[in-house]
Amino acid sequence: xxxxxxxxxxxxxxxxxxxxxxxxxxxxxxxxxxxxxxxxxxxxxxxxxxxxxxxxxxxxxxxxxxxxxxxxxxxxxxxxxxxxxxxx
Numbered sequence: 398x399x400x401x402x403x404x405x406x407x408x409x410x411x412x413x414x415x416x417x418x419x420x421x422x423x424x425x426x427x428x429x430x431x432x433x434x435x436x437x438x439x440x441x442x443x444x445x446x447x448x449x450x451x452x453x454x455x456x457x458x459x460x461x462x463x464x465x466x467x468x469x470x471x472x473x474x475x476x477x478x479x480x481x482x483x484x485x
Contacts, residue, residue, distance in 0.1 A: 398442075399434070399442045399443070399444050400441055400442065400443045400444070401443070401444055401445075401446055402435075402443050402444070402445065403445070403446075404433070404445055404448075404456050406443075407433065407435050407443065407445060407456075407460060408459065408460060408463060410435060410437060410443070411435070411460045411463035411464040412463050414438075414464075415437050415438050415439075416435050416436070416437060416438075416460070416463075416464040417436045417437060417438050418435075418436040419433065419434070419435050419436075419457060419460050419461055419464060420433070420434045420436075421433055421434075421453050421454070421457050422434055424446075424447035424448075426447050427447045429450065430447040430448060430449060430450065430453075431447070431448060431449075431450050431453035431454075432444050432445050432446060432447055432448065432453070433445040433448070433453055433456060433457055433460065435460070
C-alpha cells in the first residue's frame, strides 16, 4: 500500500534519516505530472501525489540532499537525553 504525504512531510522523513531511496515517477492521474516516491527504512512506500514536473525535480534534489548528506548535520546522536552541550 502506498501512503500519501505532502512534500514537507517527505522532507521531515529525509531530515531524520528515515529515507532509504527516492524516485520520481510519472503520475497516473494527471498526464505530464510526476510524483515523488520515498521508500523508508521500515519498508513503507510514501508518495507526494501528483505535482508539476519541474517542481518534482527541484523537490527531488532537496530530498536527496537531506537523505544523503544533510540529515547527519540535523540529527545529532552524540547527546544523551537531558544533556545540553550549549551548541546549536
